[in-house]
Amino acid sequence: MIKAIRGTRDLLPPDTDLWNRVEATVRDLFARYSFHEIRTPVFEDTQLFSRSVGEDTDIVSKEMFTWEDRARAGSGGASDAGLTSGSGFGGGSAPGAGFADGTGYGGGRGQSLTLRPENTAGVVRAYIEHQLDKVGKLQKLYYIGPQFRRERPQKGRYRQFYQIGAEIIGPSSAGSESPARDAEVLEMLATLLDELGLRGWTLQLNSVGCAADRARYNQALRDALKPVVATMCADCQRRAETNPLRVLDCKVPEDQPIIENLPKISEYLDDACRENFAQVRAMLDAVGVPYTINERMVRGLDYYTRTTFEFTHGDLGAQSAVLGGGRYDGLSESLDGPKAPGIGFAIGEDRLILALQAEGITADAPLDAYIAPLGEGMNPHALKLASELRRAGVRADLGDGTFRLKKSFEAAEKAGAKYIVIVGGNEVQSETFTVKELGTGKQELVARANLAEYLRRSH
Numbered sequence: 134m135i136k137a138i139r140g141t142r143d144l145l146p147p148d149t150d151l152w153n154r155v156e157a158t159v160r161d162l163f164a165r166y167s168f169h170e171i172r173t174p175v176f177e178d179t180q181l182f183s184r185s186v187g188e189d190t191d192i193v194s195k196e197m198f199t200w201e202d203r204a205r206a207g208s209g210g211a212s213d214a215g216l217t218s219g220s221g222f223g224g225g226s227a228p229g230a231g232f233a234d235g236t237g238y239g240g241g242r243g244q245s246l247t248l249r250p251e252n253t254a255g256v257v258r259a260y261i262e263h264q265l266d267k268v269g270k271l272q273k274l275y276y277i278g279p280q281f282r283r284e285r286p287q288k289g290r291y292r293q294f295y296q297i298g299a300e301i302i303g304p305s306s307a308g309s310e311s312p313a314r315d316a317e318v319l320e321m322l323a324t325l326l327d328e329l330g331l332r333g334w335t336l337q338l339n340s341v342g343c344a345a346d347r348a349r350y351n352q353a354l355r356d357a358l359k360p361v362v363a364t365m366c367a368d369c370q371r372r373a374e375t376n377p378l379r380v381l382d383c384k385v386p387e388d389q390p391i392i393e394n395l396p397k398i399s400e401y402l403d404d405a406c407r408e409n410f411a412q413v414r415a416m417l418d419a420v421g422v423p424y425t426i427n428e429r430m431v432r433g434l435d436y437y438t439r440t441t442f443e444f445t446h447g448d449l450g451a452q453s454a455v456l457g458g459g460r461y462d463g464l465s466e467s468l469d470g471p472k473a474p475g476i477g478f479a480i481g482e483d484r485l486i487l488a489l490q491a492e493g494i495t496a497d498a499p500l501d502a503y504i505a506p507l508g509e510g511m512n513p514h515a516l517k518l519a520s521e522l523r524r525a526g527v528r529a530d531l532g533d534g535t536f537r538l539k540k541s542f543e544a545a546e547k548a549g550a551k552y553i554v555i556v557g558g559n560e561v562q563s564e565t566f567t568v569k570e571l572g573t574g575k576q577e578l579v580a581r582a583n584l585a586e587y588l589r590r591s592h
């Protein structure tokens with residue numbers, strides 16, 4: 134039997150009903166906060182991620198699904214490297230396979246491509262590529278889609294997972310740098326979780342300062358690590374040299390006491406960043422969004438500046454972060470784009486669903502009616518009635534005229550219908566239908582003209 138690949142999974146009903154409810158709720162919310170959807174490709178040039186997320190991060194150094202694209206036409210048949218040959222899909226194919234001549238892809242070596250491990254880099258690339266800065270207003274963009282990281286699978290951690298994310302990005306003159314944007318994003322997230330009915334969340338908040346603060350903080354970490362780093366794990370030893378901030382991401386239990394005693398980022402913020410963070414906090418206080426300051430939370434991606442945050446949930450075990458985000462004021466420039474400060478977040482949709490389910494929240498959308506034709510000749514009449522009812526907003530399922538009445542009742546029960554509507558010759562003739570409520574056994578005759586309203590009463 135061929136099975137789904139480790140770390141990937143099928144999403145099935147009734148879970149998908151909850152996924153859809155979440156997505157419908159967020160799309161409605163995004164519209165109210167004036168966000169519009171962006172869809173970027175699922176794979177990108179590998180460099181996009183190494184230059185934005187950062188070479189020393191876990192994501193880029195260990196977790197990306199990267200392959201070299203097929204050698205292109207005219208390259209003399211350099212081997213089909215990476216995924217293609219390694220996966221048994223016709224390895225060693227003829228020279229020049231892949232993009233045929235005339236596609237404009239001729240010549241050159243294969244390009245390194247990566248399945249997106251996150252979507253902020255793709256959004257900023259699109260912002261630069263389409264010159265969205267020229268529009269002159271803030272871009273408020275959201276996305277919903279799969280992301281890919283080669284992590285060790287466990288509950289709440291998958292190799293293909295789904296993010297619901299949003300980014301606010303634009304020229305400073307459009308207000309992109311204002312702490313009001315940070316507060317607006319955090320208030321929106323609190324509202325979303327409230328509207329979904331989720332209760333057990335905590336907002337963890339921090340500021341990682343600007344580039345200059347980070348440089349000073351990195352130096353302080355380097356100095357503090359020097360006498361102790363030899364006892365730490367191999368990743369920490371490397372990162373203490375290359376990017377000491379990333380030492381704070383270390384999960385090795387033996388290293389934790391050392392990490393706890395390292396200098397704190399708040400001591401290295403300059404006056405402007407300190408003031409900026411104070412303003413964000415004051416606005417959250419004013420709007421009543423509760424938060425906890427967590428100075429250890431530097432996030433696992435290099436592009437962050439100033440405000441960073443995560444929403445955690447107590448029922449999720451080790452993978453407790455339901456969502457994460459923050460500001461990235463220098464990201465566009467680091468990808469050769471214009472100055473375009475921004476802030477955004479990504480919700481781990483898989484984890485959000487787990488948290489909702491842990492709190493007993495489901496997406497109840499029960500079937501209103503099961504339409505049961507009495508005899509094969511009644512099939513066309515039943516289809517017509519079902520069509521009328523469905524067009525009038527009734528959630529209806531349609532039986533089959535070959536079913537005996539008993540089987541129709543069983544099918545209606547299995548389908549979770551509230552009512553069963555019997556469609557026999559007399560009913561069609563008289564334009565009046567027998568409707569039985571399955572839970573109570575109560576039976577009534579309802580005129581065709583009133584039927585949709587009658588069945589929809591439970592909504």
Ligand code: HAM
Binds near residue numbers: 296300479
């Ligand atoms: P991130 O913290 O890497 O940030 O991911 C955001 C969320 O995605 C996490 O809090 C988690 O819920 C979920 N997630 C991450 N990895 C996995 C996994 N392997 N399985 C299941 N869920 C996972 C970002 O991706 C940034 N792009 C967020 C952002 C947007 N920052 C600014 N704008």
